Amino acid sequence: MRLTPASELAQRCKKLQQYMTQEGLDAVIIAQNADLFYFSGTIQSGNLYIPAQGEPLYMVRKDHGRARRESALQEIIPFGSMRDIPARLAEYGYPTPGRIGLELDVLPVNFYERFRKTFPGAAFTDATPLIRRVRMIKSPYELEIMRAAANQQDAIFQRAKEVIREGISELELAAELECCARKLGHQGLIRMRGFNSELFYAHIFSGPDSAIPAYADTPLGGPGLNPSFGQGPGHKAISRDEAIIVDFGACADGYLSDQTRVFAINSLPARLRKGYDDMRKVQERMMAIATPGVPWGAVYGECLSLAIEMGYADSFMGAAGSQVSFIGHGVGIEIDEYPFIARGFDDMAMENGMVFAFEPKVVFPGQGAVGIENTFHLDQGVVKQLTCSSEEPVILAG
Amino acid sequence: MRLTPASELAQRCKKLQQYMTQEGLDAVIIAQNADLFYFSGTIQSGNLYIPAQGEPLYMVRKDHGRARRESALQEIIPFGSMRDIPARLAEYGYPTPGRIGLELDVLPVNFYERFRKTFPGAAFTDATPLIRRVRMIKSPYELEIMRAAANQQDAIFQRAKEVIREGISELELAAELECCARKLGHQGLIRMRGFNSELFYAHIFSGPDSAIPAYADTPLGGPGLNPSFGQGPGHKAISRDEAIIVDFGACADGYLSDQTRVFAINSLPARLRKGYDDMRKVQERMMAIATPGVPWGAVYGECLSLAIEMGYADSFMGAAGSQVSFIGHGVGIEIDEYPFIARGFDDMAMENGMVFAFEPKVVFPGQGAVGIENTFHLDQGVVKQLTCSSEEPVILAG
Incomplete structure (x- = not known):
């Protein structure tokens, strides 16, 4: 089975981070399958947190073992609920993001509301145009x-x-x-x-x-x-x-x-x-x-x-x-x-x-x-x- | 080709309207393909407006002719943009809805924002639990x-x-x-x-x-x-x-x-x-x-x-x-x-x-x-x- 190489994932992440910096985003959280595959190499259900600087953190609900086998990312951790995200970020030393990019063209409203509860102080913008520019x-x-x-x-x-x-x-x-x-x-x-x-x-x-x-x-x-x-x-x-x-x-x-x-x-x-x-x-x-x-x-x-x-x-x-x-x-x-x-x-x-x-x-x-x-x-x-x-x-x- | 009979569509609509009345909704606007098929008999792209009382109004972007051939609904009209919805509703004598149900479990955020601009005074709730109850x-x-x-x-x-x-x-x-x-x-x-x-x-x-x-x-x-x-x-x-x-x-x-x-x-x-x-x-x-x-x-x-x-x-x-x-x-x-x-x-x-x-x-x-x-x-x-x-x-x- 062909696995996306680590160098490929690193290049993609770096490019997105450049666009994020230009746009003043602190983080992009990726949830949709196509984008997950592109940035992580797998689509195990969860959230891929990409900070403007530093390593992406892939929080996986199901199946964690499979995510580790299929993804060349360094930081892949199990998690149960969106509510746990801020605690996980803190453990990894990531500051609480103020401006977060989400895939607002595909993310259903009910999921968005959960993100808003998880990050009550944050402003959210549509990250999809940036993601599209990297992927194109x-x-x-x-x-x-x-x-x-x-x-x-x-x-x-x-x-x-x-x-x-x-x-x-x-x-x-x-x-x-x-x-x-x-x-x-x-x-x-x-x-x-x-x-x-x-x-x-x-x-x-x-x-x-x-x-x-x-x-x-x-x-x-x-x-x-x-x-x-x-x-x-x-x-x-x-x-x-x-x-x-x-x-x-x-x-x-x-x-x-x-x-x-x-x-x-x-x-x-x-x-x-x-x-x-x-x-x-x-x-x-x-x-x-x-x-x-x-x-x-x-x-x-x-x-x-x-x-x-x-x-x-x-x-x-x-x-x-x-x-x-x-x-x-x-x-x-x-x-x-x-x-x-x-x-x-x-x-x-x-x-x-x-x-x-x-x-x-x-x-x-x-x-x-x-x-x-x-x-x-x-x-x-x-x-x-x-x-x-x-x-x-x-x-x-x- | 099997077309959903008018009596079938009428029954489904009536049941949803009962639930809407119980929940105090003025209207449900249906956009997702599976629900469109269920309530209209086709999936031509557009919005199906179901008022708490009265006939549903199917506003079709593409393809209007096909919607008329495939759907047994009475009121099927062409429309170009979501901005036109309030004017179309007024033409049909529907009052501006105050509480609107949308499919918030599947509707992407960017579409929701367009609905919010189209109906600036309205409150929105998730109509999917009601739709699910009818469909079950x-x-x-x-x-x-x-x-x-x-x-x-x-x-x-x-x-x-x-x-x-x-x-x-x-x-x-x-x-x-x-x-x-x-x-x-x-x-x-x-x-x-x-x-x-x-x-x-x-x-x-x-x-x-x-x-x-x-x-x-x-x-x-x-x-x-x-x-x-x-x-x-x-x-x-x-x-x-x-x-x-x-x-x-x-x-x-x-x-x-x-x-x-x-x-x-x-x-x-x-x-x-x-x-x-x-x-x-x-x-x-x-x-x-x-x-x-x-x-x-x-x-x-x-x-x-x-x-x-x-x-x-x-x-x-x-x-x-x-x-x-x-x-x-x-x-x-x-x-x-x-x-x-x-x-x-x-x-x-x-x-x-x-x-x-x-x-x-x-x-x-x-x-x-x-x-x-x-x-x-x-x-x-x-x-x-x-x-x-x-x-x-x-x-x-x-």
Whole structure:
């Protein structure tokens, strides 16, 4: 089992502490699983206390022994209740913090109230923007894992070529690809940070199903199997001469990879083929302009303008009335990390070390949707692809 | 696609409004997916405003058209921002609410702050205990769906008999059963309400792996594939003469079913076999005592006492140091609903109409774990089983 090295954890902590000092925070207390994994190397339930200076203290409710085996942090102690935190901090010589950062975008209110009782004199602020800034720059260690995820992604893509046939349902196709991913070591779970942002592996749909909008913050929605979870594959049988979307989230050792490819049996209708080629041009434009220093919103704006010029004002990134205001998103332990290549993010800029998915997609209501998605790495000023499957639409014999 | 009938939604709303009146709440605003599905029949993103009297108003950000197709509620309107809510309420003649219930156990702090700005004069309380009380009593409509989930569960159990063989890894077995579940219409997603409570289908593990504790609030943990999601199946190959745990979450049309069965190749070691038989006795005791009016904590206490009498003080419901303080949990749209058959719940009583899983399990560190789990329905004073797979351990030829 791959364990996060101590040097990696130390680097991450140090960077967060720099941001904390800039923002005048005395401590950040981490509770959410994705952040726990990033800063401790495990997700045993408890609280990770990171002071502005000094060593982090991981207070673990369950399971302490496992936390010690999986985490390379030095200070890991058992604890029973949040009320015990101040006493534990005192034992370790940490002063009572006055300004505390919490993950206020994900922390439920009832937990927050417990923190407020535990630290009655403290002021609380949202630490998530700082945490996101640390997490958005991937280390060589992380990139190695993300390359493994991209390779898993390609194996799933190859499997799709074998499985897709006339008459198979979207759900059956999804089931086969999920099974393939799982056997390749996919943990199953795909983490999306946003409240209510449930996701399951993949968006696989075909023909008109791809054009069905959903509640999710994704360009395509899909019917799903029932209104309880109305997104993703439905029961529709796949036919000849329609676009089949395979948008899959691969995962290796907790790190994700996001890729979308288009398949068809017999032929891809000309209008969809043109749409697909146009989306590839949007991708090319992004690769040319997303260099360090360029605001996220500018990358978004220029690619959106190109799509509008191409005639997709009402169909780019979702059906009219259901379009989303982003084209790309950071990828790592969660599928919605920084950067947000999205409207309104004009004061945050592209940086070397970022890993992000870019997914220009276009919807033709009643007929379907097409688009492409790759996971990219901004490396020494150049946008490089991590996902590596062939980008030509796969046309299978009918 | 099965849509929740209008009469069903009306009943649910009426019951919540009764509780709201008892508690002096003017309104409950529902935002979380599981609750949205329960009270509206869909999960299109937005806010469902339920006044203490009158019709609920579903304000939908995305996708409004789909909300209208999937929800049988009368009043479904598009809206853009939380700031617009008071104006929308005024249009519908609803007075500005003074006491508002929100889902404070799941609602992130940043969302709460937006509600506080939207209703500057209001007092907010946690509506989740009321919502839980409504949801814990299942209607005949819900029971019909949950029976379908239990039947799906049995098909997965039958599939396990075909797939388990010497040398197959826990992960491969999980992948095959997940694939089977999916083809039977499982939505993939299993909802668990608690913060950080991520779950993926099933806990499948064998031999000593079953005794590995994890962070999750479950009696058994398992190794998982990596510390990012350290629970569930690992890479271990399944051997002869050890206990194989198949704890699966089935799902039909958004409703869950929870069942655990034990398999072995060639033989189940005598100590484990005895443990299994003892856990069945704990189940029998629960079935005899969990009648309407008995406190949840009393059911827990009496079953725990029996397990302790049997000599399992340090191994019942988890390995020593990692034991959980419950034996059963309500099941419905989420896997952690009311009732909690758990320590400390002495002021809540069993009621007709409840559906719950009961899962006495015992751990033998280094050797494995055994136990049984079924999903039950308390019907006219009698505890009846919904899950229906044979309860004898399945001993496969070696």
